[in-house]
Amino acid sequence: MRNPHRLLQRALMLAGAAALLAACAGPGSTSAPTGEPVLLRLIAFNDLHGNLESTGLTLPWPDPAQPGKAIRLAAGGAAHLSGTIQALRAGAPHSLVISSGDAIGATPLISALFLHESTVDVMNRIGVDLAIPGNHEFDAGKDELLRVMGGGCRPNKPDALTQSCPLGESGDSRHPGARFPHFVANVVMADGKTLFPPSVVKTVAGVRVGFIGAVTRVTPSIVVPSGVAGLTFTDEADAINAEAARLKAQGIQALVAVIHEGGDTGTPGLPLEWNDAACPNPRGAIFDIAKRLSPDIDVIFSAHTHQGYRCVVDGRPIMQATALGRGVSVADLVIDPRSGDVDRARTTHRNLPVFNERSDAPLRAAITAAEPEPFASTLRAAKPDAAVAERVAAYAQVAAPRAARPVGVIGGAFERVAKSDASAGRLVADAQWRATRDPALGGAQFALMNPGGVRTDLRCARDAAPPCAVTFGEVFTMQPFGNSLVVMTLTGAQLRQMLEDQQRPGRPAPVLLIPSSSLTYRWVARADHGQRVQDLRLAGAPIDPAAEVRFTVNSFLADGGDGFVMLREGRQRLGGELDIDALIAHLKSSPSPDPVPRITWVD
Structure with a gap:
């Protein structure tokens, strides 16, 4: 078989000669x-x-x-x-x-x-x-x-x-x-x-x-x-x-x-x-x-x-x-x-x-x-x-001085690391729910945030005590992707299945989506797939499998990111603002870290 790269090199040489002749014709000419x-x-x-x-x-x-x-x-x-x-x-x-x-x-x-x-x-x-x-x-x-x-x-x-x-x-x-x-x-x-x-x-x-x-x-x-x-x-x-x-x-x-x-x-x-x-x-x-x-x-x-x-x-x-x-x-x-x-x-x-x-x-x-x-x-x-x-x-x-501009206030350190849901993720989820719960903006009943989308902790500066100001650069570093918010509808049964798929068969550990304060459940780590999500509640009440629930995720998740392909089935979709804009708006209310997990981890 003839080497295609040698053919390419020969064609390059031949075409190069043609290009040289064309160049001699002067600018604007068409060979x-x-x-x-x-x-x-x-x-x-x-x-x-x-x-x-x-x-x-x-x-x-x-x-x-x-x-x-x-x-x-x-x-x-x-x-x-x-x-x-x-x-x-x-x-x-x-x-x-x-x-x-x-x-x-x-x-x-x-x-x-x-x-x-x-x-x-x-x-x-x-x-x-x-x-x-x-x-x-x-x-x-x-x-x-x-x-x-x-x-x-x-x-x-x-x-x-x-x-x-x-x-x-x-x-x-x-x-x-x-x-x-x-x-x-x-x-x-x-x-x-x-x-x-x-x-x-x-x-x-x-x-x-x-x-x-x-x-x-x-x-x-x-x-x-x-x-x-x-x-x-x-x-x-x-x-x-x-x-x-x-x-x-x-x-x-x-x-x-x-x-x-x-x-x-x-x-x-x-x-x-x-x-x-x-x-x-x-x-x-x-x-x-x-x-x-x-x-x-x-x-x-x-x-x-x-x-x-x-x-x-x-x-x-x-x-x-x-x-x-x-x-x-x-x-x-x-x-x-x-x-x-x-x-x-x-x-x-x-x-x-x-x-x-x-x-x-x-x-x-x-x-x-x-x-x-x-x-x-x-x-x-x-x-x-x-x-x-x-x-x-x-x-x-x-960009450097603008990154240092204050955009909000926090009442304590929001951290990413946790066995179930972390305070930094709860902050972002609460911000996204707050931005979309108005009926005119989607009527979301809760929000879910992927932990990989929360890139850093959000803390006071080294010498500052809470409450303290946070800068645009700090907030942007925490939420750098510019994802937009998407409100969608699933049934209670679909929601449960999607949450079960946080640890699909063959995956050694779960990737737990972090919920806003309105959604809670127990995660039983030793249970079989299909039985790990227990006591799933919305605003304190059990979720009916037949009921339609409306919630917010970012556009990355909405398109099946992190393997959450069931989210592609979400109906009645409505796009919202950018995730960082929602977070900045929420920070103007001077939030403090929520110490109570929304996901109760059971070994």
Whole structure:
């Protein structure tokens, strides 16, 4: 069998010569198709979530010394992402960089504090060529999305925690917006037009290539309803297929789908192997969508689930590069210049890590050595982008004093560690219930919080005694994900089953969701699955299995996060505000830690 990477290198050399001839024609010229194949490198990243700094970012990587075990590989950061992209672009005569959604929303402070203008600015500097919106782009509503991407400053109120156009004093007086187009085929306005163009067509060496976008159709159920009022999120496959047919009728043969929806592969609990082309145990919405996509689609870039995979289904790759700027997906297309068709047999693709300054040097060298060419050489050549690093540092400097602003008062230390439910989790659950119990805001009877979503304790400063003020930075560190609240309905029986599934068969220990003060029960650790949840009560009264109960979780749980798939069955969903906003509002009431567990643990 001929080595596909040698074929790729030969195509690169041939296409490079063609590109040199085209460059001699001068700026703005469009080279006519020649007989040589056109090589186009597509570089995609997904779910950046405003992670501009590299601090704390890691990838779970298979441990070479212990099969089946994972180690943490430091990865990510905008300067390193940009450097990796530049190295990839240097190895190809034609390339395009794609953001597959959720570039903003659910972000660290360096993005959220500046209304995500900082992230868009950095994406411009990285050289993004085109992007689709993910569900989190709609967190602040359609109008704010259009402003952030279209440009312009928002008025800054004196008491606002956020700041628009933060670097104005250095001459950047106006947020320029995205210098790259957004496209999405399945978000339709009331007048029947799409919010953004359904596709983008790029001409590469005289060949037209079409990119068609879609975002998960469940977006309205996981964002604030008022923010997407008047928008319809249609079936992803139907929208893409309709646009593919339209582009095909224009003679465009090379088609790429960019979909903010995802899935997972492999065995749950085992380390990531994101380049296993055998694609073991594929599951999730993206694979169902792919089965229904037009056979004219040549490549599928996916997102949303923060997983890494590189599958080949029906002869075309389906790829995702985890999330947070820690990796990129690369697909090298070989296109016939006369027909415009992609030669799928010669398409090569790979997921690559974004090494950073904290990456373990021996592990980095081992990973690089194991990569096929030309990707091994690319990883060796990648260097952090100094200009991007300087820009990120400027935003970090402006963020520092704002992070220190007080936002509330606490009457004692809220801690995360506990055998059942912890006081920090109770604080968050109570805040979310308080934010959604009004009938107009969902009519929640209680709230449940996943312990992994509570990232730190909340304490008084070292020299302060309670009651004491807490800062925005401290609260944001406790709740950094920017999840929105979702109110839903289950029956009492479904609720009990979901709580029993906190420790499914085969799981050695439970992951106990932390309830607000209105919900209590006993957890009998030694009992069999199905018998551990006892004396389940709402507002002190036993819950009728047939009764409908209405409660609040964050959007991560609502989508089945942490394995709570039954929450996907929740009915009558209503989106609410962001979790951090609910917590800040609750802190204005000066809460004290509740010493009484809502879950009584019985060994």
